[in-house]
Amino acid sequence: METPLIEFRNVTKRFNGKTVLDNINLSIYENQVTTIIGKSGTGKSVLLKHIMGLLKPDEGTILFQGKPVNKMKKAEWEAHRRKVAYLFQNNALLDSMTVLDNVAFPLRQTTNLSKAEIEKRAMKRIDDLELAEAVGKFPSELSGGMQKRVALARALVTDPQIVLFDEPTTGQDPIRKNMILSMIIHYRKKYGFTAVMISHDIPDVFFISDRVIILWEGGVGFEGPYEEALKQNVPMIDEFLRSLDGFQDQLTGLLSxxxxxxxxxxxxxxxxxxxxxxxxxxxxxxxxxxxxxxxxxxxxxxxxxxxxxxxxxxxxxxxxxxxxxxxxxxxxxxxxxxxxxxxxxxxxxxxxxxxxxxxxxxxxxxxxxxxxxxxxxxxxxxxxxxxxxxxxxxxxxxxxxxxxxxxxxxxxxxxx
Amino acid sequence: MKEQDEKKRLPGNENEAPYEKGGPARAGVLPSRGLSNLWPVFFAFIGGWAIRVIGNFGAIAVFFFLAFINIFRSKQIREITSQVYYIGAKSSLIVILVGLFTGMVLGLQLFYTLVKFGSVGALGSAISLSLVRELGPVLTAIMIAARAGSAMAAEIGILRNSEQIDALYTMGIDPVRYLVSPRIAASIISFPLLTAFFDLVGIIGGYLTGVVLLGTNAGTYFYRVQSSLGMVDIRGGFIKSLVFGAIVSCICCFQGYFCHMRDDGFGARSVGMATVSAVVISCVLILVSDYVVTSFLM
Missing domain, CATH: 3.30.70.270 (Reverse transcriptase/Diguanylate cyclase domain)
Structure with a gap:
């Protein structure tokens, strides 16, 4: 059986006495797109932050390629962490830097590439995300959608092996949503990274997902391919998925x-x-x-x-x-x-x-x-x-x- | 958040804990045995406060150590240079102004005091010694704490609240190395230079009032300045400004960096409170450390 790239074993996380993740067990496999969905406040972002190491579980263990994170040496953990990129829900762009500087920043700080090479790579990502006209602007001068694309460009500029997307398409119009999802799937195929995504853009997100994890009532309500999720017949989850799906496909105007x-x-x-x-x-x-x-x-x-x-x-x-x-x-x-x-x-x-x-x-x-x-x-x-x-x-x-x-x-x- | 949880579990942060243990006091009723039951509450409060203060000092020491060792890592020169420009060069005007008027006031005050004793010739000595030994380092540090220190706390606090510090971490960049180390290095470089500036301009200020305005002999004034100032005085002032630079930058960065863990406010309010704390604590610690360093130098 394939060893999961990331595995949560009995992970519990509480904030001020409130349990957000309750004895969670889940697996994320290499070279797949895994989508996490769930109602607001069910701990989706908390889960991603655990993968990134921004939060640590109160109980339980997280394993990277079968090895518990808490037993890793600092250097080993740092090496793992460098393979992971994170796209924040609120973008977390460095607001005193221009778009170009934001995208080039991780390369400037973590590599020894020449200035010209860094700029070339950053501009490539900027062009890919159709941000060329915003290159000299500051984040506060951009629309929410453009900020999201800058954050995406910054997350992908270092060619990471694992990319965690915290609601990458929020605030985008249907065309841009599909563009971003197309881009994620395109880059995933091109660079072979593993994508873990929080998104509510049903059905688009499911078209590109290999696996779906539904967080429900602090636990994992479902884990597996989307088609199986629809056959679960858990009324609450079923109703939730239908409510997200709606009656109309936003991109084409066709029926859902x-x-x-x-x-x-x-x-x-x-x-x-x-x-x-x-x-x-x-x-x-x-x-x-x-x-x-x-x-x-x-x-x-x-x-x-x-x-x-x-x-x-x-x-x-x-x-x-x-x-x-x-x-x-x-x-x-x-x-x-x-x-x-x-x-x-x-x-x-x-x-x-x-x-x-x-x-x-x-x-x-x-x-x-x-x-x-x-x-x-x-x-x-x-x-x-x-x-x-x-x-x-x-x-x-x-x-x-x-x-x-x-x-x-x-x-x-x-x-x- | 985990740190917040841990912090909440510290005895000093459990505001209700002593009352819970006291039983009836929890419901707002005084304990039946009167004042004798208040002693545990009192000691618990003092103990909790002491633990919190000591814990904070420990955290600041570790924070400073981590930031200091990261000064010598690669790719720091550019950031340090830009911080020297911001903390040092951009503060020079305010330091010159304060130094000039401090020297001028000293000139006036000391002139009329020394005239009473018939020793107006010692004006240059009095002004230069008080500036180089005490007023220069202390006032410079307080001015920079107000100008650049508050900005450090606010800027880092906003970075924290908008998850930009978390973003740095996710990009594989050590936030302490990127944000704090250059500021501490720049402060350690800038404070002595600005103090020297302050001293020089202050002596000129004293000259303006003592010599130009009140008619003391110019030659006597500068002779006294030169003859009374020794290397030991300059070295003392220099050491003080180094210490103040480290203290101010460390306190201000620490307050901003951990503003999300404050008990007295969240979001924008926490940044405001962190900025206030940064300036107040810096000023208090400047004066306390001034006494400590002076007593070692004497």
């Missing part, structure tokens, strides 16, 4: 997954025998788009796809929801396979005409060099029967997916 399930159940309930149903699973390769166009353009493609699908298919009685980071499932009631195919075909033409200019503009802004990118949108159109679960429909849709629309951002350069 829960609302989609309700629509689907209602449709089946009202079904008449011999009624035909079909579905289409649309998808874009968000990771490839991110690499090619940057976070903003990648999220814009997804947003445009969702908005178009919503507008186009709602008018004919269809309903859609995002079921993974970059997949949208649409159900067409009362349409057979052939009719659904025709609908998707006509949708793809409208998509090409409507979205391409927008994407071109963003791509042009992000790609100063004369480069050209192709964006492929795929769809798998299938006929469904009332016995099919949503998961089965998605599986079938994936198997049938083919390119339905290509957008070429012709900027006059070479095709990538």
């Amino acid at each position: 997954r829960e609302a989609f399930k309700m629509h689907y159940s209602a449709m089946l309930g009202a079904a008449v025998t011999e009624t035909k149903y079909s579905a289409a699973l649309f998808g874009v390769r968000l990771n490839i788009l991110y690499e090619a166009l940057g976070a903003q353009a990648a999220v814009a493609v997804l947003k445009a796809l969702g908005e178009y699908a919503n507008r186009y298919f709602n008018s004919i009685g269809g309903f859609s929801a995002r079921h993974s980071r970059d997949e949208i499932l649409t159900i067409f009631p009362h349409k057979n396979l052939e009719e659904a195919r025709k609908l998707v075909e006509s949708f793809s033409h409208e998509l090409e005409n409507g979205v391409v200019d927008h994407i071109k503009n963003i791509a042009r802004k992000n790609s100063a060099a004369a480069t050209c990118f192709d964006i492929y949108i795929r769809a798998g159109v299938i006929e469904i029967s009332p016995e099919d679960s949503i998961e089965e429909i998605i599986q079938k849709g994936r198997a049938k997916q083919e390119i339905i629309s290509t957008h070429r951002c012709d900027l006059g350069g070479e095709v990538q």
Whole structure:
């Protein structure tokens, strides 16, 4: 069995007699994204601060790669701690320093790199997070969202092995939220760090999470993959997750997954025998788009796809929801396979005409060099029967997916 | 927070504890056996207070030791230089002003006193000795404590309350090394220099009133200054200013650094209270240590 990277064993923490963490047992594994959720005041930030060493447990032990922290020598603990970066909930930017100085600060203080190299690395992170125009500003001159991105740039500048994100997307608009989450997943893949994140941005955060830890009543209510969390049937936790999910996906305006399930159940309930149903699973390769166009353009493609699908298919009685980071499932009631195919075909033409200019503009802004990118949108159109679960429909849709629309951002350069 | 918890458990911080043990007093009723039951309460209070004070002094000593050894780590020169500029160079104007008027007042007062004894020629000696031995180091230290010490406490306190100190720790930077050590080093460098400045300007101030205004002989004044001041006086003043520099910077940084653990306020109030405590404690300790150092030097 894999040894957890970080393990909490019977950890209890009290503040002024109030127990915040009560005999907690949990594991965080290497190279995964672990998301911690829970109501306010359930000790999520306290838990992260224990990992960082900012707080020490009153009872119990924390283990790093199987070794108890309290038995480590100072040098050994310091070596572990240097691998960890922390993104504070309130950003904790050094307010007497500019954005550039804030981002470059950890490199200046902890490395022997040259001044030019430090500035180059800091500027790279600043550019990645689209903060170039704020480089000479002080934190108090920035919006809350920009401050959050500066804090994120500072946390990632040292290429840490473990990054603890305390509500990284709070205060951001839906596009920026997805950008930040895309960035986290992108950097996680690129640099291979382990991410531990506190976030309430359901469903987006679950699309990128390998494991979920739900803190409940001072303890761990659930620990494992998100899909299993939904099957727990613990009423309080279930209600909490639904309340976070809401009825609408903030990024695309589509139905939330829960609302989609309700629509689907209602449709089946009202079904008449011999009624035909079909579905289409649309998808874009968000990771490839991110690499090619940057976070903003990648999220814009997804947003445009969702908005178009919503507008186009709602008018004919269809309903859609995002079921993974970059997949949208649409159900067409009362349409057979052939009719659904025709609908998707006509949708793809409208998509090409409507979205391409927008994407071109963003791509042009992000790609100063004369480069050209192709964006492929795929769809798998299938006929469904009332016995099919949503998961089965998605599986079938994936198997049938083919390119339905290509957008070429012709900027006059070479095709990538 | 853990430190807060631990602090709360210290006997000195358990305000209710003596009353709880006293039984009826807990409900606001005096103990039945009268004053005899108040003695334990009294001694518990004194004992708790003494433990708290001794504990704080111990904590300050450890804090100073950790900060002092970190002065000699790498990457400190830039920070120390900028702190010398802030604590030293930026305080020079106020030190010059205070030094000038202190010298001028001394010139006036001593002139009229010495005239009564027919020894106005000793004006230069009296002014220079009192400035170099006592007034220079003490007044300079008090002025810098008010100007730079309060700023140190407030700045570090705000860094603490906005989690910037925690952020330093998470970035692998020792907050004591980055924030406290340069300030202590800069104070130890700046205090003697500013004291020398103060002494010099004070002697000139005495010259302005004693010689220019009241007509004492200029040659006599400067001859007396030169002949009465020995290396031992200058060395004494120098040692005092070193001690004051260490005390003021350590107290002010300590108050700011641990402002989140204060019992008398949280948030912005704790920063305000820490700043007040920093200046008051610094001034008191300057005078106490002045006596101690003087008695060793004599």
